[in-house]
Amino acid sequence: MSKRLVYWALIASLGIFGVSLQIAEDGWGMLLYYTVLSNMLVLSFLIFLCLNEKENPLNQDKQLLRIKGGVTMAITITFVIYHFLLAPLAKPEDFWNVRNFLVHYIVPIALILDTLLIDTRKVYRWSDPFSWSLTPLFYSLFAIFNGLVTKLPVPGATDSPFPYFFINVGKYGWPTVLQNSLGIFIGYVLVGYLLVISKYFLGKKQSN
Template structure:
């Protein structure tokens, strides 16, 4: 029997697939070099696995390792929303901002997964060090993005800072100090949001012993 939770998660996964598919169809596979695209792929891939696992083995609400991993993936997609909305959106022209693909990958999928994790996942499941572990995902991406910009130089579709995906890590244009400050600032903000998320999840969500 298909549950409401599975239907909701299937819907989020479908929206993620649609958003990424539109990106790739319109701009090519180089879109996979963006953190936004990769985080959306991570979300819909994990949700598909989650739906399959629940259908095969039953509810996953009591699986702490899986839920903690889901918390990390939720934070990974939330930084997509936060960085885009506060750092990138002000630089985007109206005709690029008000598009289906933009709203799907930057707003709808991130916020939908956050609602899913907050409301449906059990409370008091995360460990105190989880936000530190979660921060490794964007830092690994930053390292890859810098490596691409400095060494590989793969083309980033639509990026004004090509071969860097985002202006705040364009080390050639702004220098090491600027990029270091941005990286540290985003990492600290990510940690802060992660611990806020951990605190909220102590009181929000099903209470399962």
């Protein structure tokens, strides 16, 4: 087994452990959080890569690399939104624990580094950041639908049944939520382009 497969397996295992801790401690309602869903996306994709690598090496498949870029962006927003918007509001006991660091820091940063430093350069298209943005967009629609219609309780969320304060339509109204969502979308696309540009200089060179 190659070192990279071991690395992917380690990240997937940490993701499984982090998600399991989240659900074991607070119940299945944790699946309403983008954090948990994005970690599940990462661990599922990495398990697929581990099983697929021998027959179809990642760095030889441009389409798969572009999909991995989208998965990386999906978990990147987990790290960025939590660190800059949510962590400053978290209680010390909610911040300084293993499950929090696994899903918000360790798994995201591990995948970001793998994508930046090892994936093949110059495979992304300039339209990819917009395609990648569909993931948080669909989640936002899902989360707002739950907050307004199904109203399933979100464990630990002060704005439950909304998982995050910035999409709480009932409290802040549509104009503010749309403004927040637009800001996140623009930031997401800009970070996506940062990834595209970075991959012109970082990673494995394409074989001729």
